[in-house]
Amino acid sequence: MPSTVGPNPPPSHLDTAKNENPRKESIKRRLKGWFIKQTSSAEKQIPPPNKKSPSVSSKMTKFSLLRGAGRANSWTKKQQLVHPIPVMEIFVPSVAEKGLTPAQTNSYLVSDEKLASLTGATGSKILKEPDRLLFATSGPVPEDIRQADSRSTCHLLSTLASYAASPTGKKLLQKTVHMSPTNQATVRFSANDIDDQEVTVSTDRLLNKNRQDVFSFGNKSQALWPGAIEKAFLGMRAELKTNLQTEINILEKDGPSEAAANLMATRDRYTSSTGSTAADHSELFSAIQFLPPFPQCAPQEGLKQNFNSPITFDTEDLQNPKQQALLRRNVEMGIPVVLGTHGSAKGFFKAAKTGTPSNHAVAVIGPAEIRNDDGNIAGVIIYDPYGESLGGDRSRTGSRENSIDEDTLLSSPESSITSTSLTKEGGILEGYEIVSDDSEYDIVFEDEAQIPDNFSAPTYLKTSGSATRFYSYEELSDYFRNAATAKGGLTYDS
Numbered sequence: 338m339p340s341t342v343g344p345n346p347p348p349s350h351l352d353t354a355k356n357e358n359p360r361k362e363s364i365k366r367r368l369k370g371w372f373i374k375q376t377s378s379a380e381k382q383i384p385p386p387n388k389k390s391p392s393v394s395s396k397m398t399k400f401s402l403l404r405g406a407g408r409a410n411s412w413t414k415k416q417q418l419v420h421p422i423p424v425m426e427i428f429v430p431s432v433a434e435k436g437l438t439p440a441q442t443n444s445y446l447v448s449d450e451k452l453a454s455l456t457g458a459t460g461s462k463i464l465k466e467p468d469r470l471l472f473a474t475s476g477p478v479p480e481d482i483r484q485a486d487s488r489s490t491c492h493l494l495s496t497l498a499s500y501a502a503s504p505t506g507k508k509l510l511q512k513t514v515h516m517s518p519t520n521q522a523t524v525r526f527s528a529n530d531i532d533d534q535e536v537t538v539s540t541d542r543l544l545n546k547n548r549q550d551v552f553s554f555g556n557k558s559q560a561l562w563p564g565a566i567e568k569a570f571l572g573m574r575a576e577l578k579t580n581l582q583t584e585i586n587i588l589e590k591d592g593p594s595e596a597a598a599n600l601m602a603t604r605d606r607y608t609s610s611t612g613s614t615a616a617d618h619s620e621l622f623s624a625i626q627f628l629p630p631f632p633q634c635a636p637q638e639g640l641k642q643n644f645n646s647p648i649t650f651d652t653e654d655l656q657n658p659k660q661q662a663l664l665r666r667n668v669e670m671g672i673p674v675v676l677g678t679h680g681s682a683k684g685f686f687k688a689a690k691t692g693t694p695s696n697h698a699v700a701v702i703g704p705a706e707i708r709n710d711d712g713n714i715a716g717v718i719i720y721d722p723y724g725e726s727l728g729g730d731r732s733r734t735g736s737r738e739n740s741i742d743e744d745t746l747l748s749s750p751e752s753s754i755t756s757t758s759l760t761k762e763g764g765i766l767e768g769y770e771i772v773s774d775d776s777e778y779d780i781v782f783e784d785e786a787q788i789p790d791n792f793s794a795p796t797y798l799k800t801s802g803s804a805t806r807f808y809s810y811e812e813l814s815d816y817f818r819n820a821a822t823a824k825g826g827l828t829y830d831s
Contacts, residue, residue: 406689416797419807421718422704424671426504427632429512440527443580444535447572449543453551455575456488460546466559467520469540473560477501477510479702481560483724485550492675493570493624494553494722495698497563499673500628500823502702502720506673509629514562514569516540522565526573526627529645530603534577534627536569543568556724570624578608621677621698622647622821631672631825640666641830648826655814664820665704665810666827668717673823674701676719678816687816691806693721701820705807716809724804 453461473481479498484491500506514524517537526534540561543551554564581604588597607626630644640663648667654660668674677698678684684695693699700720707714798807808816 406692417707417807418795419705419718419798420708420795422669422706424503424669424703426508427634427671429505429508429632440533442525442533442535444537445576446537447569447576449539449541451575452538452568452572453543455571456543456551458543458545458551461551462544462546462548464542464544466540466542469559469561471514471516471522471540471561471565472511473558476507477560477562478558479700479720480724481556481558482563482720482722483553483556484722485553485555488551488553488567490553490567490570491698491722492621493567494563495675495700495720496625496628496673496823497566498700498720498722499675499702502700503671503673505632505671506823509631510562513629514566522561522569524566524569524573526570527629528607528627531577531607534573536573536576538565538568538572540565570627573627574608578604581608621675621819622649625673625675625821625823628673628823631670631823633825634670636827637666639830640827642825643828644825647824648822648828650820652814652818655817655820661810661813663827663829664813665715667822668701669704670827671703672826674717674826675699675821676701676813676817677819677821679818684818691816692803693723698722699817702805707807707809714809716807717813718798719806719808721804721806 449461449463452458477497477500479502481501482494482498484494497510500510513526514522516522520540521537522540523535523537526536542554542564545551550564552564552567554561556563581600585597585600585604588594588600607623625647631642633642636642648663650660650664655664664674675698678693678695679687680696687693688695688697700722701717702720703718705716705718707716796805798805813820
């Protein structure tokens, strides 16, 4: 089991830069103070989760101020050279190779009209971009993700970013979503105690009345997969909630029953939310439990994999050396991991320092360390799903053209629905019932060829002001209140 940082760690990498220019430092402090004051004002206007969600413009103002505060704070921080640690790629077998019977599947189409209704995107428009690909040539990478300020889907997007950062996770993602001949995307979700959900959505961009993306298609790489999965996830949870509630109502016709109570627990586990839609404002593990499990590997002695549910860590776990070691082993195995920031006053204070909101989820994209003469500091590289808007874009594909030609917009989501959207004969849903939306390896490779393309070389990083940052395992509890692994994560064997 990997050891934690020793009792006498080297000086913290968080030390501020020396005050070489008093006037310059004074200006920085004043500007940072202004940003924090403005952000505090915006934060206080956000109601508790059980009350009505703030307007899109209010949320965008808040997040813009937070990002500005984080960038201002980063001016007083020193960059540290961070060395990513490569992880091993695990073989991903198919269902047939596993010798398993394909799971029973519920397949359906969710239209843009339905998605517009679920998100409250009144006056929405459709933008068709038929030349965009599902994945860029490098396959899925974290930088493909740029969260839209109008949505609260960080729990999903951070999960996707963590999968995209892992060589094994990339393969799992590519097995999860595929394109149909009609330029639609089909996404497969699976969770315990329910049938697999195979959801088909259009890959068109749904825009609100201000011509802003409702889903996460506004990335520079132009890859469609984050927005397509985000669309399908919302549609899936709404459909699943409706179907489970229908079953509960049938079971309760003759009064309360144990079967109905069990279904209620399943419904709440998979579809409960504190926001206005089925996909927003959810718990940290709400998305990662639907993504494919990490494949069977060879954990070191004393550990085992849990394929039934994510491995979760609370604040006390993140402070506990034994649990830190467990989290570290998961990260070093390449198992996808997400972290949740603090809420309340502590969350706001950290938000104003880092630029990442309170009650927000970020992705762990790999293990890393800072190497000093006095020893090494082990930790993780994280990625905030706000991406390039937080100064985190590192994609090699160049900037995309974000201007919108009014002639390419359809008048409404309804006009994008075609009669050829799904076919059963010889198509992607052959053999399925179409339902209308209405109704451990203890090895680390040193070979450069085994290192993922993204973040493979030593990189200068800070702890604020950018989407990509480094945190040591010892300081995770200062910035984050919980963590969750993908299914198939490692836990102790006793």
